[in-house]
Each structure stands twice: as structure tokens, then as C-alpha cells.
Amino acid sequence: MTIILAAGKGTRMKSRVPKVLHALCGRPLIQHVLDVVHAAGSLKTFVVLGHQSDRVREVLGPDIVAYEQKELLGTADAVRQGEPFFRDYNGDILILCGDTPLLRKETVRSIIRRHKRTGAVCTFLTASLEDSRGYGRVIRNDSGVAVAIREEKDATLEEKKIREINVGVYCVRKEALFSSLRKVPLNAKKKEYYLTDVVAILAQSGAKVETVGAQDALEGVGINSREDLAVAERVLRLRVLKKLMLSGVTIIDPNTTYIDDTVRVGPDTIIRPCTVIESNVTIGTQCVIGPFARIRPGTKIGNRVEIGNFAEVSRSVMGDQCFMKHFSFLGDARLGRGVNIGAGVVTANYDGKNKNRTRVGARAFVGSDSILVAPVEIGAGAMTGAGCVVTRGTKVPSGRVIVGVPGRIREKKG
Ligand code: UD1
Numbered sequence: 001m002t003i004i005l006a007a008g009k010g011t012r013m014k015s016r017v018p019k020v021l022h023a024l025c026g027r028p029l030i031q032h033v034l035d036v037v038h039a040a041g042s043l044k045t046f047v048v049l050g051h052q053s054d055r056v057r058e059v060l061g062p063d064i065v066a067y068e069q070k071e072l073l074g075t076a077d078a079v080r081q082g083e084p085f086f087r088d089y090n091g092d093i094l095i096l097c098g099d100t101p102l103l104r105k106e107t108v109r110s111i112i113r114r115h116k117r118t119g120a121v122c123t124f125l126t127a128s129l130e131d132s133r134g135y136g137r138v139i140r141n142d143s144g145v146a147v148a149i150r151e152e153k154d155a156t157l158e159e160k161k162i163r164e165i166n167v168g169v170y171c172v173r174k175e176a177l178f179s180s181l182r183k184v185p186l187n188a189k190k191k192e193y194y195l196t197d198v199v200a201i202l203a204q205s206g207a208k209v210e211t212v213g214a215q216d217a218l219e220g221v222g223i224n225s226r227e228d229l230a231v232a233e234r235v236l237r238l239r240v241l242k243k244l245m246l247s248g249v250t251i252i253d254p255n256t257t258y259i260d261d262t263v264r265v266g267p268d269t270i271i272r273p274c275t276v277i278e279s280n281v282t283i284g285t286q287c288v289i290g291p292f293a294r295i296r297p298g299t300k301i302g303n304r305v306e307i308g309n310f311a312e313v314s315r316s317v318m319g320d321q322c323f324m325k326h327f328s329f330l331g332d333a334r335l336g337r338g339v340n341i342g343a344g345v346v347t348a349n350y351d352g353k354n355k356n357r358t359r360v361g362a363r364a365f366v367g368s369d370s371i372l373v374a375p376v377e378i379g380a381g382a383m384t385g386a387g388c389v390v391t392r393g394t395k396v397p398s399g400r401v402i403v404g405v406p407g408r409i410r411e412k413k414g
């Protein structure tokens, strides 16, 4: 059982968009946290919503239970509001923040493992940051046992020097959690109830409190500002590129390559510099993409495809061995295998109201500067002349040639 805290306003983001909906690698922050929780094996996940809850609800899957925190009275209150859902439950509850998207599933698993192995009542994740400003600091006693989490605003100068911070991931026994939540006082400075106070309450009652230190301190980065968001974006992107490289993809210049974490690329594909590949794109093996290419969501590219500079492909399917080597745009198009898209080809897929489809059969040759005003169909092996405007609704039969403006299908020879 898991609770994800996502009711906060995210004031420091200075945004009309709820914090957890800000995009990271092409997907809302909260989606990354949900993925980790799911991968770590959570049976049921609850998300606490408050600020603009309807907007956040839209991105949650059907198996997620959302509940509302009516007044934003702090992280302890956010958890407390969920108590009715756990009436018949008697195990551990995992609590995470919706704004820590760099966490890894292995880390979440290791918290749960340690919690069970040590028989602790509460186990939480810590990280040692160079710059611990803004985070809750971990206070340990002389024996090194964590006895409290001190929020920045309440910390003494000495405590502020502590580098070990609270990441905001806790595994707590249900009974102990809700009984100590009832004892959390209102923080006078922030007028909020702090979930972090549970640690001191439990430690003082003699309950066993354990911690796990994050192997990679960056996992602990919480997104509170646009600056944090940019840091996380960089970290996550490098992780994605590393994974692709390990699986056999060549990335010529990781510094200028932007690939979302839902993208799949086959081995021996080469990604050239300044390329952007957005969510849910699949690219086959032995392709060459870029430089300066943008592959947009929902695109599926076969094997041995070459996409060159200033090419944009959106919601399209390209069969094996297609070429699109110079500036051009494909939107809502479906290409068979071996299609050649000449320089400057554009699918005019949007008529001001609807997005329309273009179909191009295998081995067709779409000449330079052709404009395909969708919906159109170019048959297998057909050819469009340079600068041809293939008007809306045209179907060019297989093997035929269309030329001119507006495009006219040439008579068959002989
Ligand atoms: C919190 C922790 C801090 C920790 C840091 C890690 C507390 C008091 N402090 O601070 O120790 O180092 O996270 O990133 O918990 N939320 C609600 N309801 C509320 C307030 C917040 O659901 O009333 C949610 C937010 O949407 C957010 C999460 O709780 O996802 C954490 O809140 P945030 O305001 O970001 O707390 P931090 O100041 O980052």
C-alpha cells in the first residue's frame, strides 16, 4: 500500500500548472513517481490531491485511488486524510512525495527490504547532498540512530550544516503511523502539520527507526522550483541515454541529444547531434537519425531508416528502409517500406479542423518539394514530380506518376 503526496500548490514553481503536472522527459512529474511505485511492486496506490485536483486526476490511471486534502495543512495532514482507506489494513504503508521523480525502483525496494529485515516501525530514505538547503535535515543521536527530521525553517545554525537530508520516502507500520500522526503538533512558523515529526514521535516512544542512504544522492532531488526541474531533466535524460548506449545505440553527442524515457531504439541505430525524440516513439535497428531531427510522439520507425537534418515526423509510421534525408515534415502519415521522401516534402495534414491521414505505398518516390494535402494516397511504386501539389482526396494508383500544381496523374505509357 502506497500513498503519494501531491496536494501541494508548488508555490515556488510560480505556475498556473500544478507542480506534479510539470513535464519531465515529456511526462508529468507524478507519472515518474507512479512508475517507480508500480515497478517496486506496490499493490495499491493512493494519491493525495488538493490544488487543482481535477487536472491532476486526468493523468492518473484507473487503478489509482485519489483522495482529497481539502485544506493544505501540511504533509502530515495529507496522510491523515487517507486514514479511512486503511481501516481494514494492517501492514506497512509506503509514503512518497509526488515531486521526487529521480527515485529509482531499486532504492524503493531496498527501503522495504531493510524495513522488513530489521523489524523497524519506520524506515526512511536519506541522501547526502552538497547543498542541503531547503530540505529536512536528519538528526542522529550519539549512537548514530536517526531521532528526528528538522525542517529548514526550524533548524539551528548547527543543524543547517547537516548534509544528510530527508528525501521524503517513508515505510511505516500502519498503526504506528496513524497514532503518531494524531500527536503531530501544528508547526507555528509554517502553520502546517509536518509528516516529518512522526520520526521524532516514534523515536521518543522507543520505536525502532531505520534509515537507508540513497546510493546516488541525485535521487533525492525534490522539484520545488524551475531550477530543480532543469536539474532533474538533465539527470533523467543522461540516464535514458546511458541505458540506450548500453543496449547498443550510438549517441554521437549526449549533450545535444534529447530522448524521452518512453522511447525505444533498436541496436546499431546511430543518433546524430541535436536530435529530439519525444514520448512513445519506437525506432528500429540500424537507422540513422539526425542531425537536427525531431521525432514526435506516437511515431514508429522501422529498421534501416534514414532521417536527416531538419526533418520532423509526428504520429507517423515509416516502414523499413525509408529515406527522408533533408528538411521535410510528415504528420499522420503511414509509409510502406523503401519509400523515398525528397527534400522539402510536406504533408499538409491539418485542415484547420481535423488532422488527416496520408498513405504512401512501398517503394514510392515522393519528389522534392511535393506537398501532400491530406487525406491522400500514393500507391506502391508511384512517383510525385518535384514541386507537385497532390490535392486533397487524390489517390495515385500504384506505379503511376503525378506532376504539376494541382497534381495531375499522367497517362500510362503504351
Ligand atoms: C518535504 C519534507 C522535507 C524533505 C522534502 C524532500 C515535510 C514537512 N518536509 O519538504 O523534510 O526534505 O520534502 O523533497 O514533509 N503536500 C501535500 N499536502 C500539503 C503539503 C504538501 O500533499 O498540505 C505534498 C506536495 O504536493 C509535495 C509533498 O507533499 O508533493 C512535499 O511537499 P513540499 O511542500 O514540496 O515539501 P518540502 O518543502 O519539499
Ligand code: MG
Binding pocket: 097, 099, 222, 223, 224
Ligand atoms: Mg518538495
